[in-house]
Amino acid sequence: xxxxxxxxxxxxxxxxxxxxxxxxxxxxxxxxxxxxxxxxxxxxxxxxxxxxxxxxxxxxxxxxxxxxxxxxxxxxxxxxxxxxxxxxxxxxxxxxxxxxxxxxxxxxxxxxxxxxxxxxxxxxxxxxxxxxxxxxxxxxxxxxxxxxxxxxx
Amino acid sequence: xxxxxxxxxxxxxxxxxxxxxxxxxxxxxxxxxxxxxxxxxxxxxxxxxxxxxxxxxxxxxxxxxxxxxxxxxxxxxxxxxxxxxxxxxxxxxxxxxxxxxxxxxxxxxxxxxxxxxxxxxxxxxxxxxxxxxxxxxxxxxxxxxxxxxxxxxxxxxxxxxxxxxxxxxxxxxxxxxxxxxxxxxxxxxxxxxxxxxxxxxxxxxxxxxxxxxxxxxxxxxxxxxxxxxxxxxxxxxxxxxxxxxxxxxxxxxxxxxxxxxxxxxxxxxxxxxxxxxxxxxxxxxxxxxxxxxxxxxxxxxxxxxxxxxxxxxxxxxxxxxxxxxxxxxxxxxxxxxxxxxxxxxxxxxxxxxxxxxxxxxxxxxxxxxxxxxxxxxxxxxxxxxxxxxxxxxxxxxxxxxxxxxxxxxxxxxxxxxxxxxxxxxxxxxxxxxxxxxxxxxxxxx
Ligand SMILES: Cc1ncc(COP(=O)(O)O)c(C=O)c1O
Numbered sequence: 001x002x003x004x005x006x007x008x009x010x011x012x013x014x015x016x017x018x019x020x021x022x023x024x025x026x027x028x029x030x031x032x033x034x035x036x037x038x039x040x041x042x043x044x045x046x047x048x049x050x051x052x053x054x055x056x057x058x059x060x061x062x063x064x065x066x067x068x069x070x071x072x073x074x075x076x077x078x079x080x081x082x083x084x085x086x087x088x089x090x091x092x093x094x095x096x097x098x099x100x101x102x103x104x105x106x107x108x109x110x111x112x113x114x115x116x117x118x119x120x121x122x123x124x125x126x127x128x129x130x131x132x133x134x135x136x137x138x139x140x141x142x143x144x145x146x147x148x149x150x151x152x153x
Numbered sequence: 154x155x156x157x158x159x160x161x162x163x164x165x166x167x168x169x170x171x172x173x174x175x176x177x178x179x180x181x182x183x184x185x186x187x188x189x190x191x192x193x194x195x196x197x198x199x200x201x202x203x204x205x206x207x208x209x210x211x212x213x214x215x216x217x218x219x220x221x222x223x224x225x226x227x228x229x230x231x232x233x234x235x236x237x238x239x240x241x242x243x244x245x246x247x248x249x250x251x252x253x254x255x256x257x258x259x260x261x262x263x264x265x266x267x268x269x270x271x272x273x274x275x276x277x278x279x280x281x282x283x284x285x286x287x288x289x290x291x292x293x294x295x296x297x298x299x300x301x302x303x304x305x306x307x308x309x310x311x312x313x314x315x316x317x318x319x320x321x322x323x324x325x326x327x328x329x330x331x332x333x334x335x336x337x338x339x340x341x342x343x344x345x346x347x348x349x350x351x352x353x354x355x356x357x358x359x360x361x362x363x364x365x366x367x368x369x370x371x372x373x374x375x376x377x378x379x380x381x382x383x384x385x386x387x388x389x390x391x392x393x394x395x396x397x398x399x400x401x402x403x404x405x406x407x408x409x410x411x412x413x414x415x416x417x418x419x420x421x422x423x424x425x426x427x428x429x430x431x432x433x434x435x436x437x438x439x440x441x442x443x444x445x446x447x448x449x450x451x452x453x454x455x456x457x458x459x460x461x462x463x464x465x466x467x468x469x470x471x472x473x474x475x476x477x478x479x480x481x482x483x484x485x486x487x488x489x490x491x492x493x494x495x496x497x498x499x500x501x502x503x504x505x506x507x508x509x510x511x512x513x514x515x516x517x518x519x520x521x522x523x524x525x526x527x528x529x530x531x532x533x534x535x536x537x538x539x540x541x542x543x544x545x546x547x548x549x550x551x552x553x554x555x556x557x558x559x560x561x562x563x564x565x566x567x568x569x570x571x572x573x574x575x576x577x578x579x580x581x582x583x584x585x586x587x588x589x590x591x592x593x594x595x596x597x598x
Pocket of ligand 1: 379381402
C-alpha cells in the first residue's frame with residue numbers, strides 16, 4: 001500500500017492533535033481562504049511584533065492533509081520574521097512541486113522540519129492544493145498585517 | 154441518526170438486469186489497472202462516463218472516411234459529413250421521442266443552459282419583435298432549486314444580474330427531497346422560467362417534475378429540465394416530460410466529451426434570438442445587418458463538433474440496444490444493495506434518500522471522523538475511483554451541514570463486485586484512520 005508514503009505518522013499526529021489551533025487576540029489581519037474544488041476552509045489571524053510573527057491562530061475544516069499542514073506551518077513560522085517565514089513557504093512550495101523526487105526533499109529537510117513529511121503528498125497533484133492552502137493564507141494575512149501595522153506607525 | 158446494523162453480506166444479490174461481464178468487455182479502459190496493478194473500480198460515471206468501443210469506432214470512422222465540415226461545401230465528403238451529422242441528430246431525436254429539428258447540439262449541459270439564459274436576456278434587446286416574446290427583465294422572476302448543479306444555478310444568477318430579474322428557489326427537505334410546500338408562491342405570475350434538475354448529481358433524488366411543470370405552465374412560465382444525470386440513466390421522453398427545454402451532456406452517457414444537447418419545443422426555440430452568432434446560423438448577411446436561420450441551425454454557430462456528434466449517436470444506439478428501462482433497473486438494484494451495505498457500516502451516513510424510492514444511483518455519504526478527501530484517497534489506493542468534494546453543488550452540502558461528501562455513481566458496467574469493493578474500501582478507510590466504531594451486534598453507532 002502506498003498510503004503510508006502520503007500519510008506519514010507525523011502528518012496524522014498533527015491532524016489528530018493540531019498545534020496552535022483556535023482564533024486568538026490580538027491580531028493585525030484575518031483572512032479566510034477556501035479550496036474551491038473541495039470546500040476546505042481556513043480562517044487565519046496573524047499577530048506581528050515589529051516584523052516578527054508573534055502568533056498565527058486559525059480555525060478551519062478540511063482533510064487531514066490541509067489540517068496537518070496548517071499545524072506544521074504554525075510550528076515553523078512562529079518567531080520568524082515575515083520574510084523568513086515566507087521564504088520557508090517558498091521552500092514548502094518547492095517540495096510540493098517535487099512530484100515525489102527524493103533529492104528535492106533531502107535538500108529541504110533541515111529547513112522544513114516536520115513539514116518535510118508532506119513530501120509524499122507531492123506525488124498526488126489533487127492533494128497538493130490541500131497542503132498549500134494554509135501557506136497561501138499566511139502569505140495573504142502577513143502581507144495585510146504588515147500594511148496595517150505600517151499604516152498604524 | 155439511527156441505522157440498522159444488519160449484515161446483508163452478499164445475501165441480497167439478486168441477478169442483475171444487465172450482463173456486466175459482457176458489457177465490461179465493450180469498454181477498453183476497464184482492462185487497464187491502476188495504482189500498482191489493481192483492477193479499476195470506476196464509480197465516477199456521474200462526473201464522466203467511460204466509452205464503449207462502438208463510440209470510439211464511430212469517431213474514428215468519421216475522421217477516417219467522411220471528415221469534412223457539415224453544411225458547407227458541395228463536394229462528396231461535405232455531403233456525406235452533413236448526412237452523417239444530420240442522421241446523428243435524428244438518432245438523438247428518436248432517443249428522446251422528439252422531432253429532429255428540436256435537437257440543438259452544444260458543447261455540454263453547461264453550454265445548453267447558458268444558451269437559453271443568454272437567449273432570454275438577448276430577447277429584451279432584440280430588434281426583431283418576434284424574438285421578444287420571452288424577454289426577461291425587471292420585475293420578472295426565475296425559479297431554481299437548492300439542489301441544482303452550479304451549471305443550472307450560475308447562468309440564472311447571472312441572467313438576473315444582467316436583467317434586473319429576481320432569482321427565487323425551492324428549498325430542500327431533511328431527507329434530500331425538494332420542499333414543494335411553497336411551490337405555488339415561489340412559482341407565480343411573475344415567474345418567467347423554472348429551471349430544475351430531474352436527478353440530483355449529489356443526492357441521487359429523482360424529482361417529481363409533473364407538478365412543478367404543471368404549476369409553471371399554469372402561470373405561463375417556461376420550464377428547463379437539467380437532464381445531465383437523468384438522460385444517461387433512465388428513459389426520458391420529452392413528450393411525456395412536458396417541459397420546454399431539456400439539456401444533457403454526451404460525456405455522461407457513454408458519449409464523447411465536447412458534445413451536449415439542448416432539446417427545445419420548436420415553437421419556443423423559434424421565438425428565441427441566438428446566443429452565439431457567426432457562420433452556419435444565418436439566413437442573409439449584409440453589412441447593415443443580418444437575419445438568422447430557423448432552429449436548430451440558429452443555435453449552432455460555427456463548424457460543429459461533428460465527430461463527437463457521430464460518437465454521441467453511437468452512444469445512444471448502445472444504450473438503446475441495452476434498453477434504457479433495463480439500464481435504470483440495473484442501477485436501481487445496485488443502488489438498493491449499496492445503500493443497504495453502506496448504511497450498515499457504523500459511522501457512515503448517506504446524504505440523500507436512504508432507499509431506492511424515486512432515487513437514482515448517485516450515493517453521497519460521509520464517514521464519521523474521516524474527511525471525504527481522505528476516504529477518497531484510501532479508495533484510490535485500492536483502485537476505486539469515486540468523487541469527493543462538493544460536487545459542484547455547494548449549496549447542497551451546505552444545506553446538509555457537511556463540508557463535502559464522498560460520492561459513488563453507477564452505470565451499465567457496474568457490478569456487485571464494484572459495490573463490494575467500495576464497501577470494503579470504506580471500512581479500510583475507517584481502519585486506516587483509526588475510527589472503527591465499536592460495534593455491538595445488533596446495536597447502533
Ligand atoms: C446535474 C448536472 N447538471 C449539469 C452538469 C454539467 O455538465 P457539464 O459539465 O457536462 O456541462 C452536471 C455535471 O456534473 C450535472 O451533474
